[in-house]
Amino acid sequence: MQEGMLDHQEIEWQLDAADLERVGAWLEDHPNLSGLNIVPAETKELTDTYYDTDDWRLYRAGYALRVRRDGERAEATMKSLATAENALKRRREISEPLEGGGEIPKGTGGPVGERLRRLAGDLRPLFEVRTRRRTFTLWPESTLTGPDGVVEDAAGDIRRAGVEREGAVGELALDESEFSGEEPLRLKRVEIEVSSEHALHDGVGGFVETLKGALGLGPAGASKFRTGLAAAGLSPAVAPDLGTTQVDASMTAGEVAFAILRRHFAAVLAHEPGVRLGEDAEELHDMRVATRRLRAALKLYAEALPKRAGRYERDLRSFANALGEVRDLDVHLERLAGEGARNGDAIEEVAAILEERRTEARRRVLRMLDSNRYERFVANFSGTLRRGRSPAPTAPILEAAPDLVRRRFRKVSKAADALSESSSREDFHDLRKKGKRLRYALEPLQVIYGKPSEKMVELLKEIQDQLGDHQDLIVAAGLMRELGSAADLPPRTVFSMGSIAERHIRVAAELRADFLGSEQLRALKGGKPWKRLRKKMKKKAGG
Secondary structure, eight states: OOTTOEEEEEEEEEEEOSOHHHHHHHHHHOOEETTEEEEEEEEEEEEEEEEEETTOHHHHTTEEEEEEEETTEEEEEEEEOOOOBTTEEEEEEEEEEOOTTTOOOTTSSSHHHHHHHHHOSOEEEEEEEEEEEEEEEEEETTSEEOGGGEEEOTTOOEEETTTOOTTOOEEEEEEEEEEOSSSOEEEEEEEEEESSTGGGGTTHHHHHHHHHHHHTOEEOOSOHHHHHHHHHTOOOOSSOOOSOOOOOTTSBHHHHHHHHHHHHHHHHHHHHHHHHHTOOHHHHHHHHHHHHHHHHHHHHTGGGSOTTHHHHHHHHHHHHHHHHHHHHHHHHHHHHHHHHHHHGGGGHHHHHHHHHHHHHHHHHHHHHHTSHHHHHHHHHHHHHHHHOOOSSOOOBHHHHHHHHHHHHHHHHHHHHHHOOTTOOHHHHHHHHHHHHHHHHHHGGGHHHHHHHHHHHHHHHHHHHHHHHHHHHHHHHHHHHHHHHHHSOOOHHHHHHHHHHHHHHHHHHHHHHHHHHTOHHHHHHHHOHHHHHHHHHHHHHTTO
């Protein structure tokens, strides 16, 4: 990381204070508290401008973007949107100095600029905050303080507080801020930031409690970001309002279809910024699952949807495949990390090959998200969901659902009944896929069919998890063999990969044998959960 750039956890207390002059006077009267020396430092005039895209991508990714100008210096900072616990906040802070008058650092290659490049989209200013900040440096009690803020530490080094903070455990700031916007607001706040998690225990916590008790200070209310949004009359949206996402027994099949599609599309959009940033593998996994659920719903309710729904399904299949490449490599790398303890350094080169593949696969995901095809899909699908019109009147969901669900169950039942010791690996995977489609069909209907549908979903989820482990092992074994035969690797590494592949195949065979004797498969074949659900569906339909 270049000099001046920072990616760390910010730890600070935020306290509301109606009279900052009183707080400042009290601090000057109490220069030694809780094992700390409180030394007056500098006063600054800060101008902060907050930014986001029109569709709130930074906010949806869990960050606020601030550009701070302090005299001739300018810095861009991304802060995670964290909530405080008893006035104490812990949040990630990523900073990058700006050149050339403080332009937004999109695409600079720095930690902020690189993240903004991934998120894409044009940034717009949200609001501006002007702050007069008076600061105090918190030094360990072993530090000697003299006149004019000159300090001498235990090693005899002399410096001026506020100019050089090395060795300090934290900083206290008295902030008086004014927010621009439709309704300008003022905020007075005391902020105490510590230099590290360890510094929390160096008397700072006790000092904060003393400060709160002596001056009657309480935890801050809204953050500066939230206050600025309120002043500007802005309300961030995690997802666009495309209509109801709720399902109930009074709806038609078409209304249910659109509600389900809106719910899963909202999940796709909500996870997109996190996928762009690429810092949490679960964001990509969740977006991939949401695309799968959308595809399943488009197929299940095809008769209740416009003809263009087929085109949407093809688009989603392409998007899901791109996401799936990265997700599969994440799973392989996680499994390979577990093998490292067993195989030493022999598979480091394999991990490097997979990491390179993942980097390329992730580039393809970003190109997909930035493509005209994805942009058109989001715009057109949003319009379809907002209109929410079926091509023709559809039956009440209580009449339509039994047949829709029954068709899915028949496929699951047939695949389960056919399983035996002679069944192929693909037969087990086929049951998993069909069971997943039935689960996706049932999950939105649990609010209608209650406990019988919940029990059926629970059974299908257990089966999916068991067979999912089996399929992951089969795919991982195939990958080990592929790399072992295609990559230019040392013989020792190739031997280790072959051993890993053989072990995966052996464990997968054991999982198949266990599954054939499992109570979940017996319950599925015996049909009791299905019979209870079928009875409930018939009763709800008035039959």
